[in-house]
Amino acid sequence: MLTRRALIGGAGVALALAAGRGSAAPLAKVKALGTLRVIVYQDNRPWSWEEGGKIVGLDADLAQAIAGRLGVRADVAQLVADESADDDLRNGVWKGGLLGFMPGDLMLHVPFDRTFAARNDQVAIIAPYYRESFALAGSGGAVALEGMPTEWRGRKLAAELDSIPDFYLTGSFGGVLAKDVVHYPTGSAAVAAVLAGQADAVLASRAQIEHGLHGAGAGRVTLRKGPLPAFTSPGWDIGMAVKENSRTLGDAVEEIVTAMAASGEMKALFARYGVNWTAANAAG
Incomplete structure (x- = not known):
């Protein structure tokens, strides 16, 4: 995020930061800037919400973990849900929203679905990290x-x-x-x-x-232990999204998520919020 300190630091640095945040950044640019801008949903317990002036929740913690493994700082920003998840990808990843909301390098809590991905070709949907139901x-x-x-x-x-x-x-x-x-x-x-x-x-x-x-x-x-009769939703995978031209960042994030799942770190992260982590079906 472009800050007052960055502006004081000089016009050249300010312009570089502005360009870096105007469109989702690939891995090298994220590391050069030292910041990963991560978009989460506003008022979305247990995933992300504001408490005491701080964004907390499962996705907020996951954003911090990913940024830490990349060796950068997490700039976590909240997005107000729009009419559809397609609109949210536009606002949160590849274009930005009204009133100057800057798109992120990475967005969490995105439906990991083949049909949904096919109609949103401006982004790459990656790293399925949970199976919801x-x-x-x-x-x-x-x-x-x-x-x-x-x-x-x-x-x-x-x-x-x-x-x-x-x-x-x-x-x-x-x-x-x-x-x-x-x-x-x-x-x-x-x-x-x-x-x-x-x-x-x-x-x-x-x-x-x-x-x-x-x-x-x-x-x-x-x-309830048993299934609900005539209930047609079998569950869905939750993943992440980066801009289509940020595949290097997407590949790095997928490696981190895979490692967190294998090491038990993902399970432990979810357990802090009382949620039993279930691997996404698409994670294999």
């Missing part, structure tokens, strides 16, 4: 967690608004649960509602639920 959690005393969803009628069911869990709960089984669904702005907020006793069960990502349970400690809320 949805899960149900609730109070066993209030909800028959292992039962059929139709048994949950009359219970408060928490879900993020306009999400796959929301569509499943409101639209499946003839819509019999639609009136029981309570909407929240994020999956993590829906999890927090169950932990606070404001809802009986929540359908959210497994990472959101595990992180919430970890923060709350042992208690009455548990996870």
Whole structure:
């Protein structure tokens, strides 16, 4: 990021930094500048959020780990999610956003999907690092967690608004649960509602639920063990993205992620947030 100190250092240095941050940088330029600009999502627990003026979370820690292994400083910036993940890649990686938001050298929490990658040819999607899925959690005393969803009628069911869990709960089984669904702005907020006793069960990502349970400690809320009937989402891989012309950086990041997975460092990083690390299917 172009700072006041860089400007004081001289016009030539300032121009070099500005050029380096105007487009995603390949490996040599990142090392020359000494900074890796990493884009994470805003308000995306447990992956990235702001706390005490600092960006924290799984992706924030991963950004620091990658930058450290490259021998540079991590400049972690938050991106407000747009209408689609395609828009987010444009804003976060290859073009930049409104009001001068600078694209990053690397973006985390990108869907690692062949079809998605094919229609976003301005970027290279790399380094799948986690397999995400949805899960149900609730109070066993209030909800028959292992039962059929139709048994949950009359219970408060928490879900993020306009999400796959929301569509499943409101639209499946003839819509019999639609009136029981309570909407929240994020999956993590829906999890927090169950932990606070404001809802009986929540359908959210497994990472959101595990992180919430970890923060709350042992208690009455548990996870459903069996699969949900007629639930069509088998899970998805999460990866990263660099600009298409930054393949050297992408290759280096992939080597780092592979090494972290093999050494157990990735598992340990996730465990700090109460999340059980699951390798991405595409990671082989």
